[in-house]
Amino acid sequence: MSAVNETLIRDVVAEVLGRLGGTATVTAKSSPAPAPAPKSESCGCSVKKSSASPALRGKFGVFATAEEACEAAQEAFLQLKEKGIEARRKIENIVKSLAEKNAEAWGKIEYDETKIGRLDHKIAKLGLIKLVPGVDWLRPDARSGDHGITLEEYTPFGVVGAITPSTHSIPTLSGNIVNICAAGNSVVFNAHPSAARCAAVAVRAYNEAIYRETGIENIACIIEKPSLDSFNALCKSEFTRLLLVTGGPMVVKAAMQTGKRAICAGPGNPPVFVDDTCCLTRAAKAIISGAAFDNNLLCIGEKQVFVLDHVADKLMQKMSENGAVKLNQSQLEKLTKAAFTITPGQGGGCAHAHTNKDFIGKDTSVLAQAAGINIPSGTQLLFGETDAMHPFVQEEQMMPMLPIVRVKSVEEGIALSLQSEHNYKHTAIIHSHDVENITAMARALDTTLFVKNGPSPAGLGLGGEGYLSFSIATPTGEGITNPRTFTRVRRCVMVDNLRIY
Ligand code: NAD
Numbered sequence: 001m002s003a004v005n006e007t008l009i010r011d012v013v014a015e016v017l018g019r020l021g022g023t024a025t026v027t028a029k030s031s032p033a034p035a036p037a038p039k040s041e042s043c044g045c046s047v048k049k050s051s052a053s054p055a056l057r058g059k060f061g062v063f064a065t066a067e068e069a070c071e072a073a074q075e076a077f078l079q080l081k082e083k084g085i086e087a088r089r090k091i092e093n094i095v096k097s098l099a100e101k102n103a104e105a106w107g108k109i110e111y112d113e114t115k116i117g118r119l120d121h122k123i124a125k126l127g128l129i130k131l132v133p134g135v136d137w138l139r140p141d142a143r144s145g146d147h148g149i150t151l152e153e154y155t156p157f158g159v160v161g162a163i164t165p166s167t168h169s170i171p172t173l174s175g176n177i178v179n180i181c182a183a184g185n186s187v188v189f190n191a192h193p194s195a196a197r198c199a200a201v202a203v204r205a206y207n208e209a210i211y212r213e214t215g216i217e218n219i220a221c222i223i224e225k226p227s228l229d230s231f232n233a234l235c236k237s238e239f240t241r242l243l244l245v246t247g248g249p250m251v252v253k254a255a256m257q258t259g260k261r262a263i264c265a266g267p268g269n270p271p272v273f274v275d276d277t278c279c280l281t282r283a284a285k286a287i288i289s290g291a292a293f294d295n296n297l298l299c300i301g302e303k304q305v306f307v308l309d310h311v312a313d314k315l316m317q318k319m320s321e322n323g324a325v326k327l328n329q330s331q332l333e334k335l336t337k338a339a340f341t342i343t344p345g346q347g348g349g350c351a352h353a354h355t356n357k358d359f360i361g362k363d364t365s366v367l368a369q370a371a372g373i374n375i376p377s378g379t380q381l382l383f384g385e386t387d388a389m390h391p392f393v394q395e396e397q398m399m400p401m402l403p404i405v406r407v408k409s410v411e412e413g414i415a416l417s418l419q420s421e422h423n424y425k426h427t428a429i430i431h432s433h434d435v436e437n438i439t440a441m442a443r444a445l446d447t448t449l450f451v452k453n454g455p456s457p458a459g460l461g462l463g464g465e466g467y468l469s470f471s472i473a474t475p476t477g478e479g480i481t482n483p484r485t486f487t488r489v490r491r492c493v494m495v496d497n498l499r500i501y
Pocket of ligand 1: 163164167192231246249265471
């Protein structure tokens, strides 16, 4: 920490302005109001104790209103600023170790609350938070020349308002805390209403541990009963400097209309293209493991496959050999009727399909029952042949059921992949050993993630190189979020000096 005491500076400014008869513009809200330091850290000096509202004490991040949560988070941000990088590092370590330690218990409460996805994968996702980049990610950029030195540092904004999805509530929240606090910010969450109780359990546990270790009480806050009103209040708060939205098209649109800067991790509908140069066994295994993960709730998960006609049968055979079950046309038709509501188009428009929420993230056994087929227990994935305009292809259906579409050429495969991705610019996957096909698809799809010859999670460092985040900023372009995503770049220039050679 700096030897110059910032609290003291603010107090002196206030005193001088007072003597001059003016009003100090440095208000109580903008002055650091540290919570009482934990006993072990108390040095007994005369630094002022917190003057914060008692209503914000003892909540450990869980608040009834967005206003209270934002005020508490602002206070925590100022405390974190005082306590420096070491406190950020402690927060990162606490979140990573508690997520891993509580993976089973928290995975279960999230599963019990949301009733979507797979318990084993909910647990696995929490065990992965340790792969999210933290404090060490931030390195300043420096320039040195005849005119001295210049440093560009990645500095915090303050309070970040974050919206989390129902599909991975605690994992998204945990990864977001690591990223956001590593950069020196605090955060207020408006979780999905159907995954808010589990999120509050994790937030409370994190804050209790963070308070014990650092004396900072509300570094990650949450609105206990989130609603559209609390979303609006969170966005409107004077303390909220930045938004991070992880969810579907509606919330992305809503966030972009708030007038605040929004980092949006939006929807996807990832296509897979399989050509005749790849290893079909490897492709089949990768497609199954990516599409089956958490019953295909992941935004990056394989949602539809386009395959060259003359290798399609072999790919499907390999999928069957590796644990996926093929539906015939009548079974597929039954499932489609149950899984989608198709509204006829008006005035010559196209028919529109709405996904039936009762099937989102459900086990293959539930889907198989609707299709009228008995499948072995533990079946990872269903698949069936469809045309390119089928609702299973066009909708982001988030079910462990993969439509397979035959194509006549590489060009057709890439064109249909592009069409089905709907310009979300999220994720695409290819299985090919032909570098020209790979390059052509990468250029045409223009997605944030492009995975070659592996399952989609390889794009998040799970079996591929790279780092993890559960928030992939797609329409706004920040990519896989990391601590730097939540920083302001500030330049500090020393003219003509300090270049040492
Ligand atoms: P959702 O859009 O229904 O909800 C996401 C969040 O937004 C929730 O907190 C919800 O309460 C809120 N919300 C929804 N509509 C809103 C509105 N009009 N105003 C304010 N808030 C609103 O999504 P979901 O079903 O929870 O999650 C699945 C979706 O999220 C999929 O589309 C998936 O692709 C996407 N997703 C994207 C990423 C990514 O990193 N890009 C990660 C996970 C999920």
